[in-house]
Amino acid sequence: xxxxxxxxxxxxxxxxxxxxxxxxxxxxxxxxxxxxxxxxxxxxxxxxxxxxxxxxxxxxxxxxxxxxxxxxxxxxxxxxxxxxxxxxxxxxxxxxxxxxxxxxxxxxxxxxxxxxxxxxxxxxxxxxxxxxxxxxxxxxxxxxxxxxxxxxxxxxxxxxxxxxxxxxxxxxxxxxxxxxxxxxxxxxxxxxxxxxxxxxxxxxxxxxxxxxxxxxxxxxxxxxxxxxxxxxxxxxxxxxxxxxxxxxxxxxxxxxxxxxxxxxxxxxxxxxxxxxxxxxxxxxxxxxxxxxx
Numbered sequence: 685x686x687x688x689x690x691x692x693x694x695x696x697x698x699x700x701x702x703x704x705x706x707x708x709x710x711x712x713x714x715x716x717x718x719x720x721x722x723x724x725x726x727x728x729x730x731x732x733x734x735x736x737x738x739x740x741x742x743x744x745x746x747x748x749x750x751x752x753x754x755x756x757x758x759x760x761x762x763x764x765x766x767x768x769x770x771x772x773x774x775x776x777x778x779x780x781x782x783x784x785x786x787x788x789x790x791x792x793x794x795x796x797x798x799x800x801x802x803x804x805x806x807x808x809x810x811x812x813x814x815x816x817x818x819x820x821x822x823x824x825x826x827x828x829x830x831x832x833x834x835x836x837x838x839x840x841x842x843x844x845x846x847x848x849x850x851x852x853x854x855x856x857x858x859x860x861x862x863x864x865x866x867x868x869x870x871x872x873x874x875x876x877x878x879x880x881x882x883x884x885x886x887x888x889x890x891x892x893x894x895x896x897x898x899x900x901x902x903x904x905x906x907x908x909x910x911x912x913x914x915x916x917x918x919x920x921x922x923x924x925x926x927x928x929x930x931x932x933x934x935x936x937x938x939x940x941x942x943x944x945x946x947x948x949x950x951x952x953x954x955x956x957x958x959x960x961x962x963x964x965x966x967x968x969x970x971x972x973x974x975x976x977x
């Protein structure tokens with residue numbers, strides 16, 4: 685099947701999804717429909733703001749659908765009125781009900797940023813970096829009713845650059861996922877690529893990232909700070925509390941040295957920039973002189 689004759693729906697929100705979709709489109713795989721989250725209030729004045737992927741699709745004249753939920757679709761929903769060969773999911777952020785999985789003729793394919801069955805769950809990229817893992821990859825699987833459980837079409841592994849953060853790795857994994865889909869979609873649809881069952885006995889799981897995970901102290905080991913900074917950037921980021929003039933302030937860590945491995949060092953040896961509560965960003969040496977002297 686040629687890309688131009690393929691009818692598919694794409695589900696996704698955020699940098700990973702944007703990167704997958706942009707790569708697909710660059711390879712002439714144009715979705716019939718993109719499904720993403722609804723516009724949300726953002727900023728100080730809580731203006732209703734569209735997801736970036738919606739704005740990008742509108743510039744490309746790609747139809748966008750933004751349901752609040754997939755559980756009770758109206759009869760005129762484009763997911764019900766259109767016929768799709770396949771659906772592709774990348775970081776959509778909502779549960780896809782089991783009854784919808786059978787809508788496309790060839791089911792749903794998912795771009796998952798880990799080498800499944802490792803790192804199933806909500807935070808594979810963050811958890812990989814927090815663990816200090818040296819190698820990761822991308823898996824294309826066929827969705828079933830269980831989380832990240834379906835059979836694997838194709839995988840590709842890569843070494844993780846020591847300067848990579850969760851934010852940059854989303855883009856890296858998205859580009860790789862888009863290329864893998866572009867290379868294998870036609871083979872999957874014509875039946876020459878048969879998905880292979882995962883080894884469920886080797887499955888590992890990762891949890892949702894909580895904001896509290898970003899708290900460190902100035903005595904936290906340097907290696908742990910580096911891992912946390914990489915895994916928790918851009919969100920939730922790192923921070924520590926510091927007593928200054930009788931008041932405890934929250935200090936955001938905005939930059940750490942990722943290029944140097946300091947054996948036995950602490951956070952104080954690798955923090956480069958901070959933003960004290962209510963103040964502007966400053967280098968850590970200035971912070972020490974002004975707040976720790």
